[in-house]
Amino acid sequence: MKAALEAHHLEILGGFHAEDDPALPKGARTLLLIGPSEPGFWPHFTAQPEWQDGQPDPMDRWSRRVIGRLACDLGAKALFPFGGPPYHPFYQWALRSGRAWASPVQLLVHETQGLFFSARGALALKERVELPAPGARPCDACAQPCADACPAGALTPAAYNVSECHSFLDSGAGEGCLSQGCAVRRACPVSQSYARMEVQSAYHMRQFHR
Ligand code: B12
Ligand code: SF4
Ligand code: SF4
Numbered sequence: 001m002k003a004a005l006e007a008h009h010l011e012i013l014g015g016f017h018a019e020d021d022p023a024l025p026k027g028a029r030t031l032l033l034i035g036p037s038e039p040g041f042w043p044h045f046t047a048q049p050e051w052q053d054g055q056p057d058p059m060d061r062w063s064r065r066v067i068g069r070l071a072c073d074l075g076a077k078a079l080f081p082f083g084g085p086p087y088h089p090f091y092q093w094a095l096r097s098g099r100a101w102a103s104p105v106q107l108l109v110h111e112t113q114g115l116f117f118s119a120r121g122a123l124a125l126k127e128r129v130e131l132p133a134p135g136a137r138p139c140d141a142c143a144q145p146c147a148d149a150c151p152a153g154a155l156t157p158a159a160y161n162v163s164e165c166h167s168f169l170d171s172g173a174g175e176g177c178l179s180q181g182c183a184v185r186r187a188c189p190v191s192q193s194y195a196r197m198e199v200q201s202a203y204h205m206r207q208f209h210r
Helices: 002-006 041-046 058-074 090-096 162-170 172-180 183-187 198-208
Strands: 010-017 030-036 077-079 100-102 108-110 121-125
Touching: 002 010, 002 058, 010 090, 030 090, 041 198, 058 077, 058 121, 090 100, 090 108, 162 172, 172 183, 172 198
Parallel strands: none
Antiparallel strands: 010 030, 030 121, 077 121, 100 108
16 A cells, blocks of 8 residues: 555555544544655646646645545545535544644644644545554654744634734735745744645645635
8 A cells, every 4th residue: 555655645644443433434444544745745746637737626636536546446435634514523533643643733743744744635444454653742842833933923822813814924924924834834843854845835825825
């Protein structure tokens, strides 16, 4: 499965075992969270037909095609973070994986991708497959720069004020967040060690703030 994912610049972000979980398809015994693998994800994705055709939501359409096909090949079921409400509980699933945690600002922080954690889909498998051992929450040994990195004061340990974030992005002062990605997500040393390109963050910020 690793090789099949690598061909699409995807990787397993984490997973967990389940029995009779009502949030999962009937009979699912393992849930794997799937997300971009760096370096090279953005050049790979932008060469795909969903980006090239100029139609809306290229990332979601690509995710459905690629992760949906992987699921068919594996006899599994593909689940996606978008397409709601209602939404599949990706945040809770990430916590259950033991490889992502709630950061001081509540955004998920992943063992290797930091605050740039973002799932493109999940695979619900009928088999119980081996999973890597849970990692250690990086925040416990960190000076926590994420806590006061938001220049608008919109995302802090106290709350995420979505409308304050949008107002700041509308003012000229929000240009850094729009072109390089959310300053809170960028402040994390684990995010910085992960080779995500700014142009990819800029695309997601445009989707969030359109
Ligand atoms: C709705 C939603 C939002 C809403 C949040 C509404 C709210 N807080 O009131 C809005 C549109 C604001 C949002 C924004 C973003 N989101 Co969002 N969002 C979702 C979505 C689709 C559903 C969450 C939900 O309602 N679940 C159902 C409820 C019952 O479960 P819950 O666990 O209680 O959900 C809560 C949290 O997920 C939280 N939440 C969701 N997004 C965010 C973002 C921030 C900054 C915070 C603090 C909390 C938060 O709010 C939910 C409701 O209280 C999930 C995908 C999914 N299927 O879960 C992604 C998801 C949680 N978001 C994600 C991302 C990447 C973002 C953005 C960073 C996107 C971007 N710009 O690149 C932005 C943040 C903007 C920024 N400053 O950069 C990622 C997780 C990122 C992370 N590291 O934690 C997810 C998992 C999607 C994915 N593809 O992986 N999001
Ligand atoms: S900056 Fe530090 S405290 Fe904040 S999410 Fe990253 S590791 Fe955790
Ligand atoms: S995008 Fe910018 S304004 Fe919005 S929460 Fe992140 S740092 Fe704050």
